[in-house]
Amino acid sequence: MENTDNLFNPSLAAALIKLDPEDGEQIMEYFKTHALLTREKALLQASVRDQKKLLVENGKLKKDIEQLRVQLQEKQRRRTAKALLSPAPPPQTLSPALTAPVNQPSSSAGVTAAVPGNPPPPPSQERRDRQGRRRRGERKGRPTSDSLSLGAEPCIDVSRLDLRVGRILSVRQHPLAENMSVQEVDMGENGPRTVVSKLGVKTQLEELQGSLAVLLCNVKACKLRGVVSQARLLCCSTSDDSSELVTPPVGSNPGDRVTFLNYPGDADKELQSKQRVWELLQPDLQVDSKGVANYKGCGFEVKGKGLCRAPSLTNCIIR
Structure with missing residues (x-):
């Protein structure tokens, strides 16, 4: 802060002392004190305004953080639903070398025996299984209604x-x-x-x-x-x-x-x-x-x- 002596014209101080030799100096001191208090009051008001401005900015930042948090939760929810709805990877198939029939003795009718394992279901059984899946709504390649309901629920906003x-x-x-x-x-x-x-x-x-x-x-x-x-x-x-x-x-x-x-x-x-x-x-x-x-x-x-x-x-x- 600059010296309060510079706030007043020296000629003004000399004039006051000349008019009132006894109290002139006291009047000048009063003026200087009053000017100093006025300046301190102005600085204090500026500090209060800065503090209010910071409070407003903090409030805006809190709102922005809350909005980002909601958006992040929404993205995580969509990512989870997408993962649940994504189709399962296709089953691994055996190489032709492994699936090729092994040298087997032919039967008396001249038909080669199949590789040991579970025998394929007869055509009639496969047809019945397909019809049962249609009745239950489990068609091949389509997700069931339960899996669709996970992603179909609308968000609340x-x-x-x-x-x-x-x-x-x-x-x-x-x-x-x-x-x-x-x-x-x-x-x-x-x-x-x-x-x-x-x-x-x-x-x-x-x-x-x-x-x-x-x-x-x-x-x-x-x-x-x-x-x-x-x-x-x-x-x-x-x-x-x-x-x-x-x-x-x-x-x-x-x-x-x-x-x-x-x-x-x-x-x-x-x-x-x-x-x-x-x-x-x-x-x-x-x-x-x-x-x-x-x-x-x-x-x-x-x-x-x-x-x-x-x-x-x-x-x-x-x-």
Whole structure:
């Protein structure tokens, strides 16, 4: 740090001493001390900013490591399935020298005897064995259904969710449930979908009308307290029951697909309840410290338009 004496003009110090010979030097010392404290405060603030920047970078590195770990596990699972499905090596055949018939005395009928060993099965027995394999589905050269099932099981990731943008046309209170509401939502289809939602007690229903939202569209239609719900409205909520709609980026239109850069798979036509896909994925659907909706650090994205966000909440779950 440079000397504090250089912070002030010597003529200013001389003028102060001349005006006030008794207290001029004390005033100058006060000014110097104040300047020194100001500089130390600025250095401390810069150090705090650097520390926050490091914390953010560490968070990003942790997310990258987690994504790499998931990808590695997926590759290992595929490699194991491929090894199980690969055909067995063909049996080794004996050389012609070993299979050639040994000099055997011919029988009285003039027929040469075969090499000692198991006699070949008669044609009728071989035919019966082939028919039995067909009945059991064990055709030669084809893997059985049990071996195919090892590689056919789909992986569970967010690409299986059909997430789309919708516009809420109307909102009303559920006639049979105080904690539920019924929305009519334009999904860019021939007609609107009816959605039954359980929103937080602090949510003002009249404010939702006309808003854009993100909906899960490939859930099975089900009846909730007498009203059939055809989709699921995604909300972010905190422990104190504060909730908001997950909001698409500006410029989105009803029917726009919400995708994930690291998970490019196709969505299921309809999620099967026995597979519990939503229940397995929902714990990893969160809003980060910047208010961006994401799955394992990968943001909800409407291609060409931007990321989906929570209007004001951060570090909360999506349900």
